[in-house]
């Protein structure tokens with residue numbers, strides 16, 4: 001329950017928004033599907049992002065830009081526009097099966113929670129997405145997903161996400177005991193235009209360190225047809241995966257599940273793509 | 281206090297609200313009791329309403345966030361005293377037992393059919409995925425969605441649409 005909430009603002013520009021967020025107890029709110037349920041007790045002012053020009057998915061040169069206010073449903077609806085190259089992002093969004101939540105949850109909100117079970121964060125990490133951030137002093141920066149998720153608490157606003165339009169293919173897989181739960185573990189794989197493979201794994205904790213890029217395993221992904229590939233792949237991935245346990249799975253179980261999901265993605269993609277290297 | 285002004289079921293609703301109030305609470309305070317208060321965490325679907333035509337859980341949406349938008353609740357679906365085709369389908373298939381989850385399921389069915397008038401059973405299951413029901417075992421609500429789709433199509437055909 002909101003205990004301290006006294007003020008609500010709906011700014012029309014990002015500049016006004018950043019000013020308003022500077023106040024003590026201020027918090028941004030997008031869809032509200034997280035903030036209106038948890039972690040809001042001490043919020044004194046809500047700064048609603050809904051009127052900001054951060055909607056839409058557009059192609060800009062070599063990039064596909066996704067605004068922070070794009071909802072998971074809008075990502076699913078844009079499957080055709082995003083194509084197989086960015087399919088992992090669509091599948092990650094589709095993984096949210098509760099339509100009320102899918103309809104309201106925004107890309108910025110999923111990232112803004114900075115947790116390992118956000119699905120789209122795993123897909124965006126594999127796709128090597130760059131987040132456009134706005135700092136309190138008005139400076140704009142572009143950072144990678146894991147960099148954003150693991151940064152010391154930052155008063156940054158996510159303005160949008162930039163993806164490579166020429167990504168050749170990408171896939172996403174997850175496991176949860178029921179379709180309505182957040183993933184115990186998930187994985188995403190992207191194959192860039194130059195043939196580089198990049199794997200990401202998520203679900204490793206309610207914090208930003210819960211999403212990791214598997215650089216060593218990615219480097220082996222192209223060898224999937226070799227006899228000893230699975231043993232080498234498993235060893236490389238296990239070496240890079242965090243150990244996180246909770247009431248839904250021990251660390252050993254979660255690590256094993258993560259490797260299995262990643263290996264399945266590689267095996268499935270190996271039939272259709274020619275790899276040529278490791279993670280960037 | 282904040283002034284809340286929105287089109288609710290086609291009529292302007294004006295109310296004084298606190299910024300922390302969920303849309304569910306404000307709707308119910310204004311006499312729209314069809315929107316049920318359930319889990320209050322977005323998990324059960326019984327509070328579902330349409331905001332600008334999109335299905336949302338009104339418990340995870342503050343009324344201030346919905347200020348200025350167009351809202352449809354279960355009360356807005358009936359045609360006078362006549363149930364809508366979707367409501368009729370729920371009656372015809374016996375998809376209602378205690379009835380607590382029914383408003384949310386009906387809203388979800390309405391949202392599905394306005395986007396996809398010819399759903400498969402898989403589409404119906406997906407549409408009701410976020411709606412918990414402890415009585416029906418979900419079989420009859422799925423039948424209701426399929427029956428509603430047929431009724432809506434028949435109505436449109438009859439109207440020459």
Ligand SMILES: Cc1cc2nc3c(=O)[nH]c(=O)nc-3n(C[C@H](O)[C@H](O)[C@H](O)COP(=O)(O)OP(=O)(O)OC[C@H]3O[C@@H](n4cnc5c(N)ncnc54)[C@H](O)[C@@H]3O)c2cc1C
Pocket residue numbers: 027028029030031032033034035036037049068096098101104105106107108109110111112113115117118119156157158159181182183321322323340
């Ligand atoms: C039934 C249900 C199932 C859910 N399942 C999952 C799940 O599987 N995985 C998961 O991760 N979450 C899940 N959630 C939580 C929530 O839906 C998501 O995290 C959602 O994506 C949050 O998006 P939002 O737009 O609603 O964010 P909000 O609730 O509005 O905000 C969430 C946080 O992000 C911050 N924020 C919002 N926008 C920005 C921005 N542009 N820049 C910086 N910070 C921002 C806010 O300040 C807040 O701290 C679930 C919620 C429900 C109700």
